[in-house]
Amino acid sequence: MYVKQISVFIENQPGKLAAFAELLAREGIDLVALSIADTTNFGILRCIVCDYERAAKVMGDAGYTARLTDVLAISVPDRPGGMAGAIHALTAAGISIEYLYSFVRSAGHNALLIFRVENLEKAAKVLADAGVALISQEEVRTL
Amino acid sequence: MIWNPLVETMDRAALRKLQLERLRQTIAHCYGSVPFYRKQFEERGIKPEDIRQLSDLRLLPFTVKNDLRDHYPYGMLAVPMRDIVRLHASSGTTGKSIVAGYTAGDLDVWSECVARVAVAAGAREEDIAQISFGYSLFTGAFGLHYGLEKIGAAIIPISGGNTERQVTIMRDFGATVLVATPSYAMYLAEVAEKMGVTGELKLRLGLFGAEASTVEMRREISRRLNVTATENYGLTEIIGPGVSGECEAFTGQHINEDHFLPEIIDPNTGETLPEGETGELVITTLTKRGQPMLRYRTRDITRLTYEKCPCGRTTARMAQVTGRSDDMLIVRGVNVFPSQIESVLLEVKGIGPHYEIEVTRENYLDRLTVLVEFIDAGLVDRWSELEALQRRVHEKLRSVLSLDVNVKLVSPNTLKRFEGKAKRVTDLRDV
Numbered sequence: 001m002y003v004k005q006i007s008v009f010i011e012n013q014p015g016k017l018a019a020f021a022e023l024l025a026r027e028g029i030d031l032v033a034l035s036i037a038d039t040t041n042f043g044i045l046r047c048i049v050c051d052y053e054r055a056a057k058v059m060g061d062a063g064y065t066a067r068l069t070d071v072l073a074i075s076v077p078d079r080p081g082g083m084a085g086a087i088h089a090l091t092a093a094g095i096s097i098e099y100l101y102s103f104v105r106s107a108g109h110n111a112l113l114i115f116r117v118e119n120l121e122k123a124a125k126v127l128a129d130a131g132v133a134l135i136s137q138e139e140v141r142t143l
Numbered sequence: 144m145i146w147n148p149l150v151e152t153m154d155r156a157a158l159r160k161l162q163l164e165r166l167r168q169t170i171a172h173c174y175g176s177v178p179f180y181r182k183q184f185e186e187r188g189i190k191p192e193d194i195r196q197l198s199d200l201r202l203l204p205f206t207v208k209n210d211l212r213d214h215y216p217y218g219m220l221a222v223p224m225r226d227i228v229r230l231h232a233s234s235g236t237t238g239k240s241i242v243a244g245y246t247a248g249d250l251d252v253w254s255e256c257v258a259r260v261a262v263a264a265g266a267r268e269e270d271i272a273q274i275s276f277g278y279s280l281f282t283g284a285f286g287l288h289y290g291l292e293k294i295g296a297a298i299i300p301i302s303g304g305n306t307e308r309q310v311t312i313m314r315d316f317g318a319t320v321l322v323a324t325p326s327y328a329m330y331l332a333e334v335a336e337k338m339g340v341t342g343e344l345k346l347r348l349g350l351f352g353a354e355a356s357t358v359e360m361r362r363e364i365s366r367r368l369n370v371t372a373t374e375n376y377g378l379t380e381i382i383g384p385g386v387s388g389e390c391e392a393f394t395g396q397h398i399n400e401d402h403f404l405p406e407i408i409d410p411n412t413g414e415t416l417p418e419g420e421t422g423e424l425v426i427t428t429l430t431k432r433g434q435p436m437l438r439y440r441t442r443d444i445t446r447l448t449y450e451k452c453p454c455g456r457t458t459a460r461m462a463q464v465t466g467r468s469d470d471m472l473i474v475r476g477v478n479v480f481p482s483q484i485e486s487v488l489l490e491v492k493g494i495g496p497h498y499e500i501e502v503t504r505e506n507y508l509d510r511l512t513v514l515v516e517f518i519d520a521g522l523v524d525r526w527s528e529l530e531a532l533q534r535r536v537h538e539k540l541r542s543v544l545s546l547d548v549n550v551k552l553v554s555p556n557t558l559k560r561f562e563g564k565a566k567r568v569t570d571l572r573d574v
Binding site for chain 2: 005008009039041042046063064065066067069099
């Protein structure tokens, strides 16, 4: 039901992100979704990939501090209000979102929303009850 | 246990008498054999016989590191080369090296001094001592080697480097004593942990020296290697290790005062300071023949006490060196010792013991940056906690240094590890 997200620590210095991107390219790691949160000194890159086990190993071997976390991924219609329904269901159930990012794989269809909450199980149930489509790790592989 | 109770517990009046006698001999030797010293005396109109009591020492000029550089390599020797049996040199990180020549008698004194320091720290003849200092021109390894051999310990002269092999040998040979710089001991601890063999080590005592370390750093090493961490002190210009060392009472480092006469001065004015005050340590050698030193300015900041120690020794004790005045950074007018930063960092939970300090200048403003590793890889997913950790380090540094320090968290195991003396400070302001 959950999706594995990889979080990577990246120093906020010229060339650091480029080096990381080159590593992904060299290893043929395809990004399904990506987000970067940063301060002046460091950034945390979060991403969803198809083969997270291999990606995490590749990053670890290259000296990066990478961590796997369970997150929820949902598919919502790519149009105004698409996100609102899902968020509303969570809010009504008293679940707050720690962070969220989105990705559109192909224009005009569905958007992918990835988010992290404290209680994954409860959030997953709330979303399912509200009729929101949850994406599993298996489905990520085929996206 | 006290290695040489006769001198280490000597009545202070008798010790002072012995010091005066040896001081006068040393001065006569310097005046008669080293043109540099003779010139210094003549310029000030002083004759060796003007030194009648220990307090007359302040009439003499200081000797500084530059004097040794100016007389490189042999200008400070007080005996002909046929009497010199060993030459050491100190790594010239900031300029030309300085050379130290030893007579056979000097080497005997050296062994004796280190033997006392080692025994005071708790080393015994049953011990197996791994010497992880580099055997080279550097005095550290040879000094500890002589002293530990003299007390009858078994020595593993492994020298520096090849850290995994160090750990394997340490485990296989059952080393009980580790001789290293504190920064290398920390690295060894880390590698032992990674190899998963910490629990199989027999280490019980660490003899650390060659660089200043903080109480916090030694506590951390002590915890991770499961050793009693002791510190000893010395410098190439004086003899190498063996000038002083901690005893089992941990009340400061006992100075081998029958061989080295200490003073504390105000580093700015050169005035001798009263007992107990903090200032720069100045040492006069009392028995060295090859290359005696008169009032050598060590640049190390400490204070002295002459009270009898609970361990029974009566020799002067020097407090933890808070920093070398050479190491002091002046950042936006604030004096900063790297040791202050180290103390703060080791007190903050969640960050590792390794760090780097960088000073830069941007738009005429000094900027101090501290790089430190966060240790919990799990924090990578908790951005706000990582930020809070960074803020915590920043706040603590500000409260101690009264300075806004740019704190940079970096990934675990990414900062430099050191096999010898650590070089953690990079000052880019004058480049």
